[in-house]
Amino acid sequence: MEISAEVLIPASLSTVWGALVDFPHYRSWHPLVEIDGEAEEGANIDYFYRNNVEAPRSMSMKATITTLIPARELRIEMGVKGIVMIEERYLLQRQGTQVRVLHSADLRGLVPLLAGRLFRKRLTEKFQLSIDWLARHLAAKQLLKSQR
Secondary structure (H helix, E strand, O other): OEEEEEEEEOOOHHHHHHHHHOHHHHHHOOOOEEEEOOOOOOOEEEEEEOOOOOOOOOEEEEEEEEEEEOOOEEEEEEEEOOOEEEEEEEEEEEEOOEEEEEEEEEEEOHHHHHHHHHHHHHHHHHHHHHHHHHHHHHHHHHHHHHHO
8 A cells, every 4th residue: 555745845955854864853843753763774763653743652663764865765664564564755856946755655464455445544644744744844944044
């Protein structure tokens, strides 16, 4: 099952990329996820997910950064083989003075097979929420920077 969401952010590639790989400050822009670990290809990280913005950390899993191409692509794989495996992706592309951020995931296994129709809409909304928050976060940082 494939899900995706995208947003255009009026910022530089390095600014957007910096936010995506700044794991200690992930929660400052991502309403649902926290990540502990190093932003390096092949690194094992701790991935914490919550179902809504106000909830405490509700689900924790080990994950691996499978692809890390600076200012271009971040892929993280996690899950339980056979039950549900998730490959989450962020792809960045410069479009004029903006950066197109595509946030997507491929879900495989028994859970997506049986409940994919129930999950697709909800997960797509949550993916859109997270990158919309990223856009607002970076816009606010840019505004503060310009006021100095």
